[in-house]
Amino acid sequence: MANNSLLKSSIAKKVAMALSGLFLISFLSLHFFINLISVFSADTFNFMSHFMGYNPVIQFVMQPVLVAGVIFHFVMGFVLELKNRSARPIKYTNYNGAANASWASRNMIISGLVVLAFLGLHMYDFWFQEMIYKYVDVNAIEETRYFPELVHKFESPVRTGLYCVAFVLLALHLWHGFNSSFQSVGFDNKYAKALHKLGYSFAIIVPFGFIFIALFHHFNQI
């Protein structure tokens, strides 16, 4: 007799947010790993980038899944935000949110939107041009172009600056999001404490790692 409505319920939406978020986190880890290589070895970076760019499984299976994941996470986040706002039609005159919850946890929509805006720029910079390069202009395969392209992108101080700002917001998004996603799927056992620490470390190390890479290339132009 139970009302089973997994896809409609608030908890289901919350779990879907969590799972899509965790999926994006795994992608982010991979992306970070490859970018980090660029600091140490241009050749390895080129090799990996080429693999990612031309492996059919990655291009035609993983890439669409990733895009779908991003869109889902964004749309769902937005839908939930609207629904949550409507759950309190008359706002408080005086609401001291800082008294009991972190800025990051209360403003996921802001950090999320900034990251999303950055994603737009990022897509324009890399992915969009890469698509034109490969599938519209159908250029010949050139396995060593990735590293110079990367370094070149970070030449502009404005772009590097925007990049840094976006990653600070991403750090805030992850600061809440990483652990929140585990709470949402009900993870609560003796490993929970360690996982919390991991979550906070991830939220710091990865975005600031990206910032380091950007600054590294900005100051080490070829």
Next chain:
Amino acid sequence: MKLKLKIWRQPNAKSSGKIVDYFVDGIESDMSFLEMLDILNEDLIQKGEDTVAFDHDCREGICGSCSLFINGEAHGPDRGIPTCQLHMRMFKDGDEIYIEPFRAKAFPIIKDLVVDRSSFDRIQQAGGFVSINTSGNPVDANTIPIPKHDADRAFDAATCIGCGACVATCKNSSAMLFVAAKVSQYALLPQGKVEATDRVLNMVAQMDAEGFGNCTNTGACEVECPKGISLETIARMNREYLSASLKG
């Protein structure tokens, strides 16, 4: 001490409300916050004005009636207590104090600071019980040993007084902590296991139908809860819900 109060006044559910300023004098630090409001109301009666309506009953922190949003926080600035146990020593002479009702679509205002929390009752009617007959002849209580650790955690969840501070303080007006406390209490006890699947599905469905928002794990509810109900209960409910959904 002398205080400036900014209080939400709203004559009834249908009309709109606004913040009205009041001044009270001669407030002592030993007074409770509600006694301070008693003094204001006594003043208003003397002036022939309508009193400020607010919910309160036991005034010892257990009935869960009182429900004020004071200076931007559910039950005010002190921790681990509902409004009735808030004392004026938390404030100082000349302070300006905002007093608003608990706000949520699922808690419509009845008058001034009084809200309708019957949505909580309906959630519990959807499954917050063990279906055993009360007039029957149950087995001896000690035939069901329960590990102390489980019994204690079930008790901790059961300490919820149903005040609604979790909803009031949540930026999303989510009732997850309340529902999770109820679900947890039964999930931790063998008596509750039999109906666990239906219970969590039905209670969550009712919670959603009442118009509460979604939980985004900000943790504000745990901080403001007068009984210190833990976020672990929410994790447990999420787990219970997922496994119940998969079972169908």
Next chain:
Amino acid sequence: MALDSKIPSGPISDKWTNYKDHINLVNPANKRNIDIIVVGTGLAGSSAAATLAELGYNVKTFCFQDSPRRAHSIAAQGGINAAKNYQGDGDSTFRLFYDTIKGGDYRSREANVHRLAEVSTNIIDQCVMQGVPLAREYGGLLDNRSFGGTLVARTFYAKGQTGQQLLLGAYSAMNRQIGRGKIKSFARHEMLDLVVVGGKARGIIARDLVSGEIERHSAHAVVIASGGYGNVFFLSTYAMGSNATAAWKIHKKGAFFANPCYTQIHPTCIPVSGDHQSKLTLMSESLRNDGRIWVPAKLEDAKAIREGKKKPTDLSEEERDYYLERRYPSFGNLAPRDISSRAAKERCDAGFGVNKTGEAVYLDFADAIQRYGKEQAFVKGLDANDKALIIKLGRAVVASKYGNLFQMYEKIVDEDPYTSPMMIYPAVHYTMGGTWVDYNLQTTIPGCFSIGESNFSDHGANRLGASALMQGLADGYFVLPYTIGDYLAPEIKTGPISTDLPEFVEAEKKVKAQIEQFINNKGTKSVDYFHKKLGKIMWNNVGMARNAKGLTDAIEEIAALREEFYKEVRVPGTADSFNPELAKAGRVADFLELGELFAKDALHRNESCGGHFREEYQTEDGEAQRDDENFAYVAAWEYKGKPSDAVLHKEPLIYENIKLATRSYK
């Protein structure tokens, strides 16, 4: 009219069983056609409503709170008694029966008390099955503690909130029936009159506290479970909204009111701090398991403490007077409530009080902290001579047992009870008196029943700790569902009851007239002004110690205050809206009548027993002096228009199983 208590014949231990075997039952198909109204949703009301609905009756419940779960049973802290003998310390049904009769100072009805003791064990079974998280030992079985007036540990508990857990259990059972459509719950509703048709209770008039609308509800039986009337004192441990209106309205319609003067003054409450005070907070009796009560032995020390020149911790053991241990060595700090309260008052009156007002004694946990600390050090193999460590370990144990009470104390008093002893003083806590009921829990109005604290039957002149929860649930879960069937069996012929009957119209008219009177009154004083004044009269003249002169004065003063009230009260707002002042006005109007009857009853009872202490009737060492020859009866008062005209009816109390004896806890 002669009172018939309808006690079944036969040996006491068989009465209830035999009775159940022979009562009339209602056929399950017919139960569907019978409506029952339950007023009040505390332990008694909600357990009764749930059980009656489960049996198949159509139930309507009424409570003034915004949810049935908030009834004041929720505030009970310490525990619930049951003769389970899980501790193997010699407990039995008979011993619980005996302790309750003795604790009540031989002023309760034997048959009712024995039945209570019999069903007590069922309550625990029932509640555990419902998922009530009672405290457990490490082996997984239920734990017990000890309460005042007994020599066994038979009290089950859930930390300091046993009442809330038991009430939520009963409320959950109610919710199940609401979900099934068998109970219709009317929250934020207040019963304002009983409707009697052809001599039988047939319904009520209620006010919707939100809309102000006056409603008529009919039923084949009306159950009053509205609790006690302790708020007649204004300051008490009752909830602000607790009131006697339902009980008083049925009294005015013909239900006798029994022993109104039997009031429990609880010894361990947080003392009054000032005139602004609206409410007193109890510190559970369970604290007396570990806390020791004392005052300074020397007057000059007491004075120095009051003036802030000395601290309690400055006094050595020899400078302290553990007066309960001194006067009652065998029960010590666990002497019954009435005796402990009077002992505290005696010391304070003699000038040994320890707070600014001189009305407080100490409840000290230093010894308990030492004892538990040493125990823990031994168990954990740590150094028992390390004083700081012992205190740390001991405090942790005390915190695990009473943590929430200590926190509550600190929030209110702003003092840490772990380092400095608590200050406590007696306060009004419970009323043993109430509507007179027979063995069936039926009042003198056929079809009108009264259960839980609102009736008078089980606690005599003094209630033992942890017995109120037991009685509320016993009445609701296990007694009323049987006895009401006996009344309702012939009622199946009645059919639906119309609310258009002239009796409903008339009752509604009277209710509306009183409301109009309040709203239109051109007075100048608030309802609270009168309530506080009434409370002062009651506390000073009808409180812990009473005498003929004070009581006579009180009767006059209350009557005069009542007159002033109707002239001078000002009720703001309107009748057809949410109006808390209007609701309060109606309640205080009833208290102003009840208070007078209360004093009248106290004046007529020329003896001291339990919570009723008449200064004229005491032994040489200040103990209560009962007069069994002349007062071994229940005083049931019949309403005749004014409290002063109330007519006394006596139900003799016959003790066949327990010998009447002077109560001794020495």
